[in-house]
Amino acid sequence: MSDHPRPTEAELEILGVLWQCGSATVREVHEQLGGLRGTGYTTTLKLMQLMAAKGLVLRDESGRSHIYRAVQAKTTAQRQIVGRLIDQIFAGSTSALVQQALEADSVDAAELREIRHLIDARCNRSKS
Amino acid sequence: MSDHPRPTEAELEILGVLWQCGSATVREVHEQLGGLRGTGYTTTLKLMQLMAAKGLVLRDESGRSHIYRAVQAKTTAQRQIVGRLIDQIFAGSTSALVQQALEADSVDAAELREIRHLIDARCNRSKS
DNA sequence: GAATAACTACGAATAAATTCGTTGATAGAC
DNA sequence: GTCTATCAACGAATTTATTCGTAGTTATTC
Numbered sequence: 001m002s003d004h005p006r007p008t009e010a011e012l013e014i015l016g017v018l019w020q021c022g023s024a025t026v027r028e029v030h031e032q033l034g035g036l037r038g039t040g041y042t043t044t045l046k047l048m049q050l051m052a053a054k055g056l057v058l059r060d061e062s063g064r065s066h067i068y069r070a071v072q073a074k075t076t077a078q079r080q081i082v083g084r085l086i087d088q089i090f091a092g093s094t095s096a097l098v099q100q101a102l103e104a105d106s107v108d109a110a111e112l113r114e115i116r117h118l119i120d121a122r123c124n125r126s127k128s
Numbered sequence: 129m130s131d132h133p134r135p136t137e138a139e140l141e142i143l144g145v146l147w148q149c150g151s152a153t154v155r156e157v158h159e160q161l162g163g164l165r166g167t168g169y170t171t172t173l174k175l176m177q178l179m180a181a182k183g184l185v186l187r188d189e190s191g192r193s194h195i196y197r198a199v200q201a202k203t204t205a206q207r208q209i210v211g212r213l214i215d216q217i218f219a220g221s222t223s224a225l226v227q228q229a230l231e232a233d234s235v236d237a238a239e240l241r242e243i244r245h246l247i248d249a250r251c252n253r254s255k256s
Numbered sequence: 257g258a259a260t261a262a263c264t265a266c267g268a269a270t271a272a273a274t275t276c277g278t279t280g281a282t283a284g285a286c
Numbered sequence: 287g288t289c290t291a292t293c294a295a296c297g298a299a300t301t302t303a304t305t306c307g308t309a310g311t312t313a314t315t316c
Binding site: 085088095101103105107109 | 140144205209213214216227229232235244247250251
């Protein structure tokens with residue numbers, strides 16, 4: 001199905017900006033990343049060129065500065081990464097992942113409620 | 129706190145075996161991984177030597193074949209990886225992770241129940 | 257139209273992860 | 287004791303990811 005290679009760490013940072021902005025030039029992405037990583041402009045450029053070559057992003061080359069956007073939706077990519085994680089280090093057990101997720105980050109009451117709603121919704125859906 | 133470097137992909141496969149077996153020789157780990165990865169024995173050996181140097185595993189060198197075991201418990205490592213993921217690609221939102229986890233893998237009714245119990249237990253705990 | 261600035265392209269250096277061949281030592285079989 | 291199998295050690299090749307310098311092009315400003 002998806003012939004998208006798995007994004008690397010640096011590529012994920014760039015995708016993060018693109019998901020947030022919808023589309024952006026290399027310059028915009030680079031500014032957004034800001035001092036977050038102390039790398040130069042051409043590094044960001046090169047990465048985004050490689051990402052285009054890999055099929056992770058598309059770009060509109062009609063103008064002088066090319067405009068990039070992510071090929072995969074954020075949720076699709078997230079789902080792929082999480083799915084991989086579940087298989088790889090949780091032996092396919094989603095509940096084991098959830099359990100460690102609850103331990104890993106401090107989850108406040110509001111977020112717990114939200115998670116519970118997700119589960120409830122899912123329970124109802126699978127009953128129907 | 130933990131000065132354990134983050135395990136790489138290949139290292140995680142080896143840790144998986146060690147977590148399952150408790151402790152094992154290089155040979156045993158290599159067999160367990162089996163054809164799963166088409167690599168030779170010395171590759172596994174080298175990786176495990178590097179892991180020992182990094183502090184990911186300890187080894188008993190008293191016998192001729194050294195016996196390795198993981199330094200971190202499985203849950204500790206899992207928690208670290210999941211925590212990182214939440215910060216890195218879910219902007220700190222545990223519920224977003226759970227949501228995508230539910231979509232990513234097919235979760236059967238029994239597992240849903242189990243997840244719900246985890247949430248319930250957590251809700252009660254945070255009330256007290 | 258010359259100088260400056262912003263952009264892409266690209267080669268190449270560096271770094272990190274993975275792989276394996278070879279060597280030398282030790283143990284067990286005969 | 288000699289042969290064979292098994293082991294650790296280690297150097298080095300390979301691959302992948304990341305970084306940046308330089309060159310060439312196009313737009314903008316004066």
